[in-house]
Amino acid sequence: MDRVVIVGASLAGWSSARSLRLGGFDGVIDLVGEEPHRPYDRPPLSKAYLAGDLDLDGISLLTDGEDASVTWRLGVRAVGLRERTVVLASGEELTGDAVVIATGTAPRLLPAAAGLRGVHTLRSNLDADALRAAFVPGARVVVIGAGFIGAEVASTASKLGASVSVLDAAPEPMAQVFGPEMAAVVRGLHGQHGVPLETGVSVAGFSSADGAVTSVVLGDGRELPADVVVVGIGVVPSVGWLEGSGVALDNGVLVDAAGRTSVPGVWACGDVARYPSGRAGGPIRVEHWTHAREHGAAVAKGLLGEPVEYDPVPYVWSEQYGVMVQFAGFVQPGDSVEVVDGDPADHRFVAAYKREGRLVAVLGARIPRTFVRLRRELMTV
Structure with missing residues (x-):
């Protein structure tokens, strides 16, 4: 293997490139990225970077000297794939002995907001x-979506002095991740910090003046005045460029446990990849930072001839209103949950989830020692 083409210059793609070098690969690595910037950390975009506490250099994923280890092809989109040849929007074609798909995800959009000034999504540093x-x-800010991104943006906007409201269509936002009981605890952070949260409400459209949003129109006819709207209703895998390539797609790129796609020599990792998981009970696609880093490294091992059976315990963290919330594992309906340390009323607690008496997940806030201990136990199950 003399040349690897990696499509996607964020954490998963960069992790693959870095791991290839650490594993002794001395061939050519082409790293293709749609954005003009070299890899940077995305979680701070809704927190410290958004607040102005960090700049782009402060969230760079590169260390000194690493920028020379790959051939950068930035500011250009991949538009097609033929076997192991990547076609770029510029017309250039890159053929490798292997191709790694690490194109991640893109924010879901609301068609009614198309072209309206003041309506935002958050994916890049420019968005932030x-x-x-x-x-x-x-500023009157309405955040649509009470998931991780929406909650973090609401927290930061409130910190910056904006007047913030949060909406979510689900009656119990984050219940799919945390279960209904503990999701209510985490959601309580909004009210505790003076940020109204309405659940079970739909967005029917927007009012505007001179091309700029002025309010969010709800399904029940009410209007919420808004100078700024942030849409955080989830993401979709960035796979449009793979149509007709022969790569199997189903809510992402389907891969085996080592990260191989249905096309020989083509691999995928990170948010865009849907891999088989015995822990989850079937194929899953994970959108967490830790997964992107670890999956990119696992695919690099496979490229170097040491394929791994990738099926880790997912881990995610979220900082909201100064509280660090950490979660590891999978929760399913019917799982029991018990607070084993602290008090949820103080947002300082650790909760353990069990299924048929077996630990399957752990949620914690501000008691790191207990959380880490249970997370380690979870990883051995």
Whole structure:
């Protein structure tokens, strides 16, 4: 193997490239990225970077000297794949002995908001820059979606002095991740910090003036005044460029336990990949930072001739209103949950989830020692 083409210059793609070098690969690595920037950390985009506490250099994923280890092809999209040849929007074609798909995800959009100024999604540093400029003291901000991104953006906007409201269509946001009982605890952070949260509400459209949003129209006819709207209703895997390639797609790129796709020599990792998981009971696609890093490294091992059976315990963290919430594992309906340390009323607690008496997940806030102990136990189950 003399040349590897990696499509996607964020955490998963960069993790694959870095791991190939650490594993002794000395051939050519082409790293293709749609954005003009070299890899940077995305979680701070809704937190420290959005608040202005970090700049782009402060969230770079590269260490000194690493920038020379790959051939950078940035600011250009991949538009097609033929066997092991990647076609770029520029017309250039890159053929490798192996191709790694690490194109991640893109935010879901609301068609009714198309072309309206003041309506934002958050995926890139430029998105965060635009939001920071809009979150002026007193600005009326409506966040649509009470998942991780929505909650973190609401927290940061409130910190910057904006007047924030949060909406979610689900009656119990985050219940699929945390279960209904503990999801209610985490959601309580909004109210505790003076941010109204409405659940079970639909968005029917938007009102505007001179092309700029002025309010969010709800399904029941009410209107919420808004100078800024942030849409955080989830993401979709970025696979459109793979149509007709022969790569099997189903809510992402289907891969085996080592990260191989249905096309020989083509691999996939990170948010875009859907892999078989015995822990989850079937194929899953995970959108967490830790997964992107670890899956990228696992695929690199496979490229180097040491394929691994990838099926880790998922781990995610979220910082909201100054509280670090950590979660590991999978929760299914019917799982029992018990607070084993602290008090949820203080948002300082650890909760253990069990299924038929077996530990399957752990949720914690501000008691790291207990959380880490149970997470280690979970990883050995």
